[in-house]
Amino acid sequence: MSLNRLYNIFKSEPLERSDVEAYGRSEDPSVKNSIEQKAMDDSFDQDAMDGWEELSYDTSVMSNLDSKFAPSKGISPYKLIGGTAIVATTIVAVIYFSDRPKESTPVVATTETKEEAPVTKMNVIVLDESDVSLPEPIEQMKQAPKEEQVEAKQISKEFQDIVTFRTETPPVPIQELPVVNPIPVPKPEIVRDHKEAKEIYLHSMKLVDYRKYREKPQVKTKQLLLTGTPADKEGEYSEDEDPVWREVDVPYIDFIDKSVKVFERGNYKKALSRFETILETYPDDVNANFYAGICLFNLREYPKAIEYFENCMDGKFSNFDEEALWMTAESYDKLKQKSKAQTIYQTIADGNGFYASQAKEKLK
Amino acid sequence: MLFRKRITYHQLSDEELVSLYRDKSSSDIVGEIYKRYGHLVMGTCMKYLKNQADAEDMTMNIFEKLPNKLKNHSIERFKSWLYMVTKNECLMLLRKKGHASTEITKELEAKDELHLAEAKEIKYEMLEEAIQELKEEQRKCIELFYIESKSYQEITTLLKLDIKKVKSAIQNGKRNLKLTLEKRNEFKSAI
Numbered sequence: 001m002s003l004n005r006l007y008n009i010f011k012s013e014p015l016e017r018s019d020v021e022a023y024g025r026s027e028d029p030s031v032k033n034s035i036e037q038k039a040m041d042d043s044f045d046q047d048a049m050d051g052w053e054e055l056s057y058d059t060s061v062m063s064n065l066d067s068k069f070a071p072s073k074g075i076s077p078y079k080l081i082g083g084t085a086i087v088a089t090t091i092v093a094v095i096y097f098s099d100r101p102k103e104s105t106p107v108v109a110t111t112e113t114k115e116e117a118p119v120t121k122m123n124v125i126v127l128d129e130s131d132v133s134l135p136e137p138i139e140q141m142k143q144a145p146k147e148e149q150v151e152a153k154q155i156s157k158e159f160q161d162i163v164t165f166r167t168e169t170p171p172v173p174i175q176e177l178p179v180v181n182p183i184p185v186p187k188p189e190i191v192r193d194h195k196e197a198k199e200i201y202l203h204s205m206k207l208v209d210y211r212k213y214r215e216k217p218q219v220k221t222k223q224l225l226l227t228g229t230p231a232d233k234e235g236e237y238s239e240d241e242d243p244v245w246r247e248v249d250v251p252y253i254d255f256i257d258k259s260v261k262v263f264e265r266g267n268y269k270k271a272l273s274r275f276e277t278i279l280e281t282y283p284d285d286v287n288a289n290f291y292a293g294i295c296l297f298n299l300r301e302y303p304k305a306i307e308y309f310e311n312c313m314d315g316k317f318s319n320f321d322e323e324a325l326w327m328t329a330e331s332y333d334k335l336k337q338k339s340k341a342q343t344i345y346q347t348i349a350d351g352n353g354f355y356a357s358q359a360k361e362k363l364k
Numbered sequence: 365m366l367f368r369k370r371i372t373y374h375q376l377s378d379e380e381l382v383s384l385y386r387d388k389s390s391s392d393i394v395g396e397i398y399k400r401y402g403h404l405v406m407g408t409c410m411k412y413l414k415n416q417a418d419a420e421d422m423t424m425n426i427f428e429k430l431p432n433k434l435k436n437h438s439i440e441r442f443k444s445w446l447y448m449v450t451k452n453e454c455l456m457l458l459r460k461k462g463h464a465s466t467e468i469t470k471e472l473e474a475k476d477e478l479h480l481a482e483a484k485e486i487k488y489e490m491l492e493e494a495i496q497e498l499k500e501e502q503r504k505c506i507e508l509f510y511i512e513s514k515s516y517q518e519i520t521t522l523l524k525l526d527i528k529k530v531k532s533a534i535q536n537g538k539r540n541l542k543l544t545l546e547k548r549n550e551f552k553s554a555i
């Protein structure tokens with residue numbers, strides 16, 4: 001069994017630079033252990049890891065050395081130019097021909113443009129709309145002070161806690177559910193045919209995996225392609241085209257991946273604008289509604305946040321119901337609408353969900 | 365054509381790379397060595413010099429001098445040779461600055477790993493027995509680290525030991541295991 005692992009004691013695997021980097025980034029003990037095992041190989045590895053600890057495992061400090069000893073990861077400058085040229089021409093050709101699909105075949109285009117490409121188009125950087133500017137109303141929002149924010153770290157921890165909680169406490173059968181006091185509920189209870197969907201975690205954030213439920217999910221957005229000529233290659237013959245906004249369809253999973261990453265880093269305005277872009281295509285998207293709600297909560301736009309949390313709960317999937325209901329109550333609480341907040345806290349406390357004990361705490 | 369050359373460098377062992385460099389000095393070979401060990405040299409310099417700028421200069425210095433050294437030294441095990449060179453250079457600088465009184469290490473570091481051929485002859489039972497013979501602290505640390513794959517941090521918490529102690533217990537435990545196993549192998553082959 002695990003004895004097999006004993007052989008690791010005398011196994012020798014090189015400790016690579018990516019390991020150093022990963023060790024600094026990862027919180028996962030098993031990842032850390034596997035790198036520590038590699039570093040146990042000899043004193044050279046161990047000393048190096050000690051040194052990197054003082055540099056916070058940030059290997060980017062070696063960029064000067066890299067450019068001297070391993071220019072472009074060992075590829076000679078000629079190959080680099082050639083390689084970039086081919087990549088650039090391919091990208092340009094693809095974009096060019098996706099706009100005008102019927103003119104000729106892309107293969108011909110690649111050979112045609114190859115000659116001039118190295119001079120005029122070296123790099124292509126793709127910018128999403130949210131990278132450049134945010135809608136005016138979002139731009140003007142103000143971030144809540146740190147202590148009033150619900151940070152990504154906390155949410156992802158609660159996702160995990162809920163999973164553990166559910167496996168430990170099986171749901172009470174329907175008949176035994178406590179009868180809720182007949183306090184008038186502000187909104188009529190909506191009976192929803194609404195089920196748990198398949199989940200996926202990106203950047204340790206829970207998401208409904210819509211790839212299972214939508215055919216080819218894509219998000220319509222605008223992108224800017226920046227093609228630039230490096231200063232030293234600039235000559236009288238090169239002329240940069242003005243970058244143009246293009247309407248593009250980005251695969252849903254890619255778009256939300258970047259959005260969640262932005263969210264996780266605490267850039268709530270940018271994240272919000274991205275989630276709203278998703279909602280333009282899929283108004284009932286529970287992921288976008290939930291995370292947009294959290295962004296708005298952190299931007300102190302509580303009434304709007306409540307709207308999004310309610311949309312999230314009204315959506316087709318129930319994956320975020322517990323969290324969204326809790327956040328709705330928290331938002332009313334922040335708005336000092338005590339009675340509404342109390343009613344919801346009461347509902348949560350009467351259930352036997354993850355937030356029940358916290359809700360009871362609030363009711364005291 | 366162009367790519368084949370790189371692939372071959374990539375696949376060569378350190379020692380093969382060094383002997384190839386003696387035949388034809390190519391900066392690509394130094395590049396490959398840098399790729400394999402640059403971060404180890406940099407980290408080690410940082411450990412000894414405690415200063416990022418110095419560590420960077422020193423790493424630069426070591427790799428600049430490397431071509432000459434590769435040609436003029438006979439090198440058996442490249443990695444431990446490079447470790448020795450790195451340490452020496454750092455200690456020399458510290459000495460110049462008047463910080464260090466340490467003797468320059470002339471010996472190569474003892475090999476920590478067993479040769480593969482030897483390792484294959486080791487049976488589970490032997491390894492298990494050898495582990496049981498270790499001192500309590502070393503045994504616990506080795507078991508947690510290698511069998512249960514716990515990180516230093518976790519072991520530190522579990523055993524309520526200082527992280528430095530955990531590291532050295534694993535290191536020393538590993539060395540003791542190796543010694544025990546080597547003794548037994550000798551004994552076996554003597555029969």
